[in-house]
Amino acid sequence: MRHTAGTLLVGLAVVAAGIAVAMLRVNPYLYFAGYVILQYVVIATAWNILGGYGGYVNFGTPAFFALGAYTAVVLIQWIRAPLPVLLLAGGLVSALLGLGIGYLTLRLRGVFFSIATLALSIVLQTMIMNWDYVGGSRGLSVLRPSGPPFGNYVVFLFTVMVALAVGAVTVARFIERSWIGRGLSALRDNEEAAECMGVPTLRLKLFATTVSGFLLGVAGAPFPYYVTFVEPNSAFAIDYAVNALAMPMIGGTTSWIGPVIGAVLLGSAQQLATVTISSEMNLFIVGVVLVAFVVLAPEGILGLVRRLRGR
Template identity: 90%
Template structure:
């Protein structure tokens, strides 16, 4: 309980510090660089839930990230959805993909699972490159939303990414310290032994792929 409270307090302190930093008048490029760094923090944390805790090397990370991004592009093109809706929708769609792909591939182990996730990235890349609605191989330029709640658009995105990074690290920390994390560690060390001891390995792997996909989609 104390550790959980400490993590929450540290997270709140980081968010507060991020808001203070965003209010400073410095070179906008520094905010952009910070945004990109924090984005990679979310991506690395999401990958670690499945690859680090569970021991399943996932080469499909770009697919989940891209799906979150292109879900946002689709919603902007169709209904001009606001940023919170874009973030939630991207995360939800990627989480559903993680659940579906996990159910189909997590009975594979070792290098066979990794090859399957690599195939996912190639398939999704081919689909996007041939989808003219989102620009295909040329990509698509999206108009920047006007009037962020505070500061410039770059500082606003930096603040949002600070919040997302704190949420991702907090979720990963909670999983690591819970029975879920212990179960993932058990199947990482020896999956057969974990199954013999009653660890619900398939459900844990589905949970890990879903949460990992959710965070990757949010980052996208």
């Protein structure tokens, strides 16, 4: 109980700090960049619930993210739904897709599951490209609501993303420390043995894919208001697939803090590179860092720290 209260306090403190930063009104670009980094905290955390804890590598992150974004686009076009509704709806629709890929795990394991999720992303993108209501392949401009808190919509979205990141990390931490997390590690280590030891593997996999899908969708839902122009190539960008996997791997997949470390480090490096070198350098940096980590520190920064402590 004291643990839960402590977690809640830390979470609230981070959200409060986010609001304080929003009131500081520093260089607007910092909020813009901060939003992206926090968005990656959510994405990496969500990916890790399935990929890190459960061992099912999802290459289809863009599908879930974009589904959240396009659900928001539809709701904005249709009834100009308020942001909380967009977040919830984006999450729920992606959660449904997550449940769907959960059933895929019945037949597809390992690399075959990963290939299927990658294909899913491509299929979904093709469908969106041919759907005029949401702008098709040309894309669609979205008008932000007027009169946002903090006087600036990006600053407002920044605080929203702080809260979402705290929420996602709290969920991941809760899962990790419950019987669900332990069951997921058992099935990651050996699915057949886990099932024979009484672990309801199918139910746990469906849970993981659904929660992971929900959080990815939530991360994508504010995207239309953030960029104000949504088109398939940016919503389904390969960056999401690569980063979602690279960030937890670099931070360490066995603990909730790993994806957070990875997202903050890699996300900041990418933002820095975008400004100082070129926007094309993003994925190059990820690639180099990822290869270095896979070779030198396969258990990520967490594993390195543990090794240095001599454990």
